[in-house]
Amino acid sequence: MLTAKTSMSEGRREILTIRADYALLSELREFVRVAGSKVGLTEAERDKLVLAIDEAATNIITHAAKTHPEAIDCRCTMDDLDQSIVCELVYDTHDHFDPVRTPKHEEIQKRVQEFKRGGYGLFLMHTLVDSIEYKREGNRSVIRLVKRHRE
């Protein structure tokens, strides 16, 4: 089977489940883009949210060989009054990947000047959304990203 995904709506919450596979990142991005449009995020704001989610999901999949998540749930909860959206990436793992540690801007500048090819995803995640939290739900990890309409 090439793709494994399901999606459902629960009121103002929409959920997409994908197999932990880079091939499905584009479907995850489209899901988040559509959800972001429903709370009035501008195109630029949606672009930022989508990239942040992509970076978080890529990180989860990259470490999948070690942490063994088979699927990733993306739960998007939309708040019309606040014009904000909360997107949670939920996945099975016994390991803790805590994305709350923010790389400093100076660290990123140094990496760029040393031509390092990786280590930019976490910085982008933190820069592109309003807040990021990490928590555990039993054996599942939850990365929670919040984006608000401002522009």
Next chain:
Amino acid sequence: MSEQNVNERFDVREAETSVSGIITLELSGQLDAHTAPIFERYLEERVRGKGMKHLVLDFSKLDYISSAGLGVLMGLIEEIRANGGDMRLASLPDKIYHVLDLLGFPVVFKIFKTREEAVSSFANG
């Protein structure tokens, strides 16, 4: 995911360049963790296999880039420059330039508004 489906999402092809010794590559579609390996293999073939060292990447048809795609650029730029060449970027859509700018990539990459400007810049070193 078949190779065909991957190629529907991302493509890179060589474009006509009026200046000999300079290769222009047109990128289109979405460059993410899934499609970045295709781009990397393509670049490596040209840089390591064919010895090309003066490259212009035209981003005008690229819709999306993540850090995985940017990593491909970083992975080869040092080697290209060590061989006396360079890889220059042109025609970046605003949303893609914004991502590069956030990370400070314009400090290490020469970026031009048009492909023609990027090509002619090689005449000035």
